[in-house]
Amino acid sequence: xxxPRLTALAHSLPxxxxxxxxxxxxxxxxxxxxxxxxxxxxxxxPSPKAISAMARAASEAWMYPDPEAYxxxxxxxKHHKITxxxxxxxxxxxxxxxxxxxxxxxxxxxxxxxDGAYPTFNYHVTxxxxxxxxxxxxxxxxxxxxxxxxxxxxxxKLVYLANPDNPMGTWLTGAALSDALAYLPDGCVLVxxxxxxxTAPDGTAPDIAIDDPRVIRMRTFSKAYGLAGARVGYxxxxxxxxxxxxxxxNHFGMGxxxxxxxxxxxxxxxxxxxxxxxxxxxxxxxxKIATMNGLRPIPSATNFVTLDCGQDGTFAQKVLxxxxxxxxxxxxxxxxxxxxxIRISCGTDAALDAFEAALxxxxxxxxx
Amino acid sequence: xxxPRLTALAHSLPxxxxxxxxxxxxxxxxxxxxxxxxxxxxxxxPSPKAISAMARAASEAWMYPDPEAYxxxxxxxKHHKITxxxxxxxxxxxxxxxxxxxxxxxxxxxxxxxDGAYPTFNYHVTxxxxxxxxxxxxxxxxxxxxxxxxxxxxxxKLVYLANPDNPMGTWLTGAALSDALAYLPDGCVLVxxxxxxxTAPDGTAPDIAIDDPRVIRMRTFSKAYGLAGARVGYxxxxxxxxxxxxxxxNHFGMGxxxxxxxxxxxxxxxxxxxxxxxxxxxxxxxxKIATMNGLRPIPSATNFVTLDCGQDGTFAQKVLxxxxxxxxxxxxxxxxxxxxxIRISCGTDAALDAFEAALxxxxxxxxx
Numbered sequence: 001x002x003x004p005r006l007t008a009l010a011h012s013l014p015x016x017x018x019x020x021x022x023x024x025x026x027x028x029x030x031x032x033x034x035x036x037x038x039x040x041x042x043x044x045x046p047s048p049k050a051i052s053a054m055a056r057a058a059s060e061a062w063m064y065p066d067p068e069a070y071x072x073x074x075x076x077x078k079h080h081k082i083t084x085x086x087x088x089x090x091x092x093x094x095x096x097x098x099x100x101x102x103x104x105x106x107x108x109x110x111x112x113x114x115d116g117a118y119p120t121f122n123y124h125v126t127x128x129x130x131x132x133x134x135x136x137x138x139x140x141x142x143x144x145x146x147x148x149x150x151x152x153x154x155x156x157k158l159v160y161l162a163n164p165d166n167p168m169g170t171w172l173t174g175a176a177l178s179d180a181l182a183y184l185p186d187g188c189v190l191v192x193x194x195x196x197x198x199t200a201p202d203g204t205a206p207d208i209a210i211d212d213p214r215v216i217r218m219r220t221f222s223k224a225y226g227l228a229g230a231r232v233g234y235x236x237x238x239x240x241x242x243x244x245x246x247x248x249x250n251h252f253g254m255g256x257x258x259x260x261x262x263x264x265x266x267x268x269x270x271x272x273x274x275x276x277x278x279x280x281x282x283x284x285x286x287x288k289i290a291t292m293n294g295l296r297p298i299p300s301a302t303n304f305v306t307l308d309c310g311q312d313g314t315f316a317q318k319v320l321x322x323x324x325x326x327x328x329x330x331x332x333x334x335x336x337x338x339x340x341x342i343r344i345s346c347g348t349d350a351a352l353d354a355f356e357a358a359l360x361x362x363x364x365x366x367x368x
Numbered sequence: 369x370x371x372p373r374l375t376a377l378a379h380s381l382p383x384x385x386x387x388x389x390x391x392x393x394x395x396x397x398x399x400x401x402x403x404x405x406x407x408x409x410x411x412x413x414p415s416p417k418a419i420s421a422m423a424r425a426a427s428e429a430w431m432y433p434d435p436e437a438y439x440x441x442x443x444x445x446k447h448h449k450i451t452x453x454x455x456x457x458x459x460x461x462x463x464x465x466x467x468x469x470x471x472x473x474x475x476x477x478x479x480x481x482x483d484g485a486y487p488t489f490n491y492h493v494t495x496x497x498x499x500x501x502x503x504x505x506x507x508x509x510x511x512x513x514x515x516x517x518x519x520x521x522x523x524x525k526l527v528y529l530a531n532p533d534n535p536m537g538t539w540l541t542g543a544a545l546s547d548a549l550a551y552l553p554d555g556c557v558l559v560x561x562x563x564x565x566x567t568a569p570d571g572t573a574p575d576i577a578i579d580d581p582r583v584i585r586m587r588t589f590s591k592a593y594g595l596a597g598a599r600v601g602y603x604x605x606x607x608x609x610x611x612x613x614x615x616x617x618n619h620f621g622m623g624x625x626x627x628x629x630x631x632x633x634x635x636x637x638x639x640x641x642x643x644x645x646x647x648x649x650x651x652x653x654x655x656k657i658a659t660m661n662g663l664r665p666i667p668s669a670t671n672f673v674t675l676d677c678g679q680d681g682t683f684a685q686k687v688l689x690x691x692x693x694x695x696x697x698x699x700x701x702x703x704x705x706x707x708x709x710i711r712i713s714c715g716t717d718a719a720l721d722a723f724e725a726a727l728x729x730x731x732x733x734x735x736x
Contacts, residue, residue, distance in 0.1 A: 004581065004609040005525050005555050007474040015614035023434040036431065045430045054429065054625060058422035061597040061629060062413045063404065064590070066391040091459060091621045098618060106375040120619075127616050157373050187373050213372065222432070229429040229624030241372040246383035248495050250466060251488075253459045255623045256597030257422060261429060 009107065009129050018120040022329045034327035035351035040166070040196075040304045042226035043347040044278050046261065047271035050227065053264035057257040065259055067251040072263045076234060079266060082210045085239040091253050093195055093218045093233040096245075098124045100191065100216065100235070103244050104157050105130035112151045113160040114142045116167070116335030118193065121160050130158075137338060140298055140306075141170045148183035148190075159184070162193035164200050167333040167343050169300030174206035181206075181214060189241070190215045195233075198224035198272065199279050200301035213238045223303055224275055225265045230258035279303045282346035289356045290344075293363055304345045306333070313339035315366060322362035328355055377475065377497050386488040390697045402695035403719035408534070408564075408672045410594035411715040412646050414629065415639035418595065421632035425625040433627055435619040440631045444602060447634060450578045453607040459621050461563055461586045461601040466492045467613050468559065468584065468603070472525050473498035480519045481528040482510045484535070484703030486561065489528050498526075505706060508666055508674075509538045516551035516558075527552070530561035532568050535701040535711050537668030542574035549574075549582065557609070558583045563601075566592035566640065567647050568669035581606045591671055592643055593633040598626035647671045650714035657724045658712075661731055671714045674701070681707035683734060690730035696723055 022039065026032050036043065045051075073084040080086075090096035097120065105111060107129035113121060115134035125132055133154045135146045142165050151159045164171035177192075184190055194217050197205050208215050216237035222228035232254070235242060265272075286305040287297035296308040309316045313336055320332050320342050332342045344355060390407065394400050404411065413419075441452040448455075458464035465488065473479060475497035481489060483502035493500050501522045503514045510533050519527045532539035545560075552558055562585050565573055576583050584605035590596035600622070603610060633640070654673040655665035664676040677684045681704055688700050688710050700710045712723060 004472065004557060004606075004612065006471050006612060007477075009474070010471045010612065010615060013615040015611055017435060017614065017619055019435070019619070021432065021435045023438060024436060027438065039432055041432060042430050045427065051426045051429070054426035055423035057597075058419045058426070058625070058629065059413070061419070061422065062410050062594040064389065064407055064409060064596045065599070067385060067387070067389045068392060070391060070395065091618055094620050095618045103374050103378045104372065106377070109375075189372060226430040228432040229425075231433070231621060231623050238372075243383055244372065244374060244378065246385065247378060247381040250459055250463045251385055251387070252462050253599060253621075255599050255626050257426070257625050257629075258623050261426065261625075 013127060016123065018123045025324065025329065033329040035347060035354040036329050037345040037347050037351060037355060038329040038331040038343070039228070040223060040302065040345045041228045042223060042275060042303060043345070043351055044226060044275045046226035047265050047268035049268045049271070050261045050265040054257050054261040057260035061256055063256060064252055065254050065256040069254055069259055072259050075263050075266055080236065082236070086210045086236055086242060088235040088242045088245045089254060090233055090235065090245070090249065092222060092231040093193065093220050094120050095231070095253065096218060096233050096235045097121050097191070099245050099249050101125055101128050101130065101158070102248050104189065110154040110156040111158045111160070112147055112154065112156045114147065116333050116338045117142065117160060118162060118166060119334065121191070137168065140168045140338065141165065141172065144172065144177055144180035145183050148180060148185070151188045152183070152185040156188050158189050158191055160191045160193065162195065163204065164196040164301035166196065166302065167306060168338060169298055169302045169304055169306045171200055171204050171301035174203050177206040178208060181208070184214055191218065192216070193218045195220045195223055196302040199276055199303050204301060210236060211238045213240065216241055221262045221265055224272060224279065225262070226275065227261055227265055230255070230261050232258050232262040279346045282352060285352050286344050286346065289352070289359060293359050298341070304343050306341045306343045308341050311340060316340055316342050318366035319362050322365040323358055326358035326362055328358045381495060384491065386491045393692065393697065401697040403715060403722040404697050405713040405715050405719060405723060406697040406699040406711070407596070408591060408670070408713045409596045410591060410643060410671060411713070411719055412594060412643045414594035415633050415636035417636045417639070418629045418633040422625050422629040425628035429624055431624060432620055433622050433624040437622055437627055440627050443631050443634055448604065450604070454578050454604055454610055456603040456610045456613045457622060458601055458603065458613070458617065460590060460599040461561065461588050462488050463599070463621065464586060464601050464603045465489050465559070467617050469493055469496050469498065469526070470616050471612050472557065478522040478524040479526045479528070480515055480522065480524045482515065484701050484706045485510065485528060486530060486534060487702065489559070505536065508536045508706065509533065509540065512540065512545055512548035513551050516548060516553070519556045520551070520553040524556050526557055526559055528559045528561065530563065532564040532572065532669035534564065534670065535674060536706060537666055537670045537672055537674045539568055539572050539669035542571050545574040546576060549576070552582055559586065560584070561586045563588045563591055564670040567644055567671050572669060578604060579606045581608065584609055589630045589633055592640060592647065593630070594643065595629055595633055598623070598629050600626050600630040647714045650720060653720050654712050654714065657720070657727060661727050666709070672711050673714070674709045674711045676709050679708060684708050684710050686734035687730050690733040691726055694726035694730055696726045
């Protein structure tokens with residue numbers, strides 16, 4: 001039996017999973033989690049109008065999706081006051097990051113990110129043979145000037161920055177980010193991941209012209225809109241770069257039901273605003289629970305709160321494991337020194353009740 | 369404004385769309401088609417149980433999908449009497465073909481296909497820098513021995529063959545295909561696209577061991593199962609090759625609602641069998657309509673019938689355009705001599721009534 005003749009690059013790659021799903025852990029546990037607080041999903045769910053739209057679209061699922069996703073792009077263009085040519089819809093930000101890296105990164109090309117930032121971006125860079133250069137976080141924040149200086153030093157084609165940040169929940173002001181762009185070297189594109197922008201304070205999104213070729217922004221329906229299971233993300237940027245996605249994308253990759261759900265969710269502004277309020281309330285409550293248990297909540301602009309457990313990564317991992325045993329699914333940053341923390345998604349009251357009940361036990365167990 | 373620094377390969381690619389969607393044509397027409405008979409969708413729709421499952425799953429769409437698609441893989445393993453390690457689920461066959469080509473084809477690697485076979489496969493090969501070698505159809509059938517001999521001649525890493533074939537609807541017996549494998553060169557993988565296998569006569573699927581490293585099969589829920597809009601395909605093959613997909617795939621690319629729909633569709637065997645009967649009935653009716661209008665229906669094992677218009681590609685294109693004007697969405701083969709034909713999907717009685725009414729007018733207009 002001969003082995004498949006993979007490319008040299010594919011042969012060199014591990015069969016890695018950037019994130020293990022909670023379902024995998026549930027199958028190992030033999031029982032479901034009581035509270036699903038690890039993937040920064042919206043436990044408040046999508047708009048009922050989105051659910052209805054998806055249920056209606058289900059009976060039309062015999063039709064291929066519109067490969068142009070025309071209706072959703074029109075709606076997004078109106079929403080953002082830009083043109084459809086500034087918008088590329090894809091299979092979640094994960095899918096769009098893959099296409100972007102494929103378009104721009106060949107073997108040996110340099111890419112810059114923060115040490116401990118989004119692993120799926122790194123997965124794609126490695127997957128296309130790029131070379132990652134990492135810059136440390138500064139006081140639990142991403143450090144744009146350091147990132148851009150590093151990009152200059154290594155002649156990077158892409159630099160990744162999430163604002164607000166995952167996994168720390170911290171954020172930079174849009175003004176700080178705009179100012180930092182002066183350090184971005186010519187010909188380097190900033191991948192600005194704004195997955196969590198909907199829950200951030202006004203002024204967190206930088207005021208950059210949509211046609212500015214230096215920046216491509218990533219947005220999603222997975223977080224505040226509550227549609228992680230629909231897999232709908234979109235990129236915003238200059239038409240040249242956005243149009244290049246047509247060269248490589250899976251033109252029929254988006255589900256018809258998902259597109260219908262995203263559009264209905266986008267149009268239900270009231271529901272989004274209510275959800276954002278619930279998220280803010282949950283942030284406050286998570287911070288309070290943490291403080292009562294001697295943990296330090298890191299101020300967050302996202303739909304999760306990162307909690308400093310005050311020791312090292314080994315201890316935080318123990319806390320996480322104990323929470324898991326007690327039925328609470330959570331995650332933690334992968335890299336020191338951020339991995340002294342655990343990360344708790346903004347949940348419903350019931351989910352946070354379960355977290356509140358479990359945390360003291362988990363900490364006690366971790367400390368023994 | 370600097371242009372984005374695309375890779376040399378990406379720069380060389382056109383921003384092409386393998387298939388223009390009917391929605392694009394409808395927007396240009398300003399009115400919807402009366403009959404959607406061009407994309408080989410199932411106008412009979414998915415199982416009502418699949419629709420219900422999707423409607424139920426819509427309210428769970430706040431959760432990311434299980435990246436292992438464990439439940440559907442288990443169900444498919446049981447259905448095919450194989451192990452989950454033989455199965456890779458992806459964003460339609462289109463998405464899986466992209467991953468497979470990425471894994472195996474680097475710049476300059478040779479790939480063989482038939483001249484006029486599935487353009488999306490070619491799109492991926494070109495997209496990863498592969499070199500396509502094409503073999504002509506033989507009497508409107510794909511020609512496996514010629515394909516495999518060509519693969520030997522050019523040292524191909526992949527050879528693509530659809531059985532039953534699209535766009536011609538013809539098929540080879542499984543036995544003929546198994547026998548032809550003797551000609552497949554060592555180290556070359558046959559991509560056997562079985563998108564239309566569910567509507568084919570018994571014995572069309574070759575009896576090849578699931579762990580045979582020479583073959584990877586592609587299956588889909590888009591055709592007989594009526595879930596084209598859900599984007600669920602799967603690959604069947606040896607664990608080595610199937611496992612390699614984990615190196616490059618979008619682990620969170622599948623929608624949760626889509627996975628639920630596919631599983632319910634798979635389990636509703638009665639509905640599938642009823643649909644297959646309806647498809648067979650529609651094939652007979654399309655053939656009859658064609659014959660009455662002086663066109664020659666090519667025997668089909670698929671959910672469409674290809675009709676020989678008896679002249680050249682220019683004439684067939686005229687017929688197609690006239691049908692479009694009359695509200696009938698259809699497509700035709702892209703390459704001579706197959707492009708003397710038009711291709712009509714198996715529709716409901718209402719859709720075929722519309723086709724039957726339009727065809728004589730379209731032919732008359734094309735002949736003037």
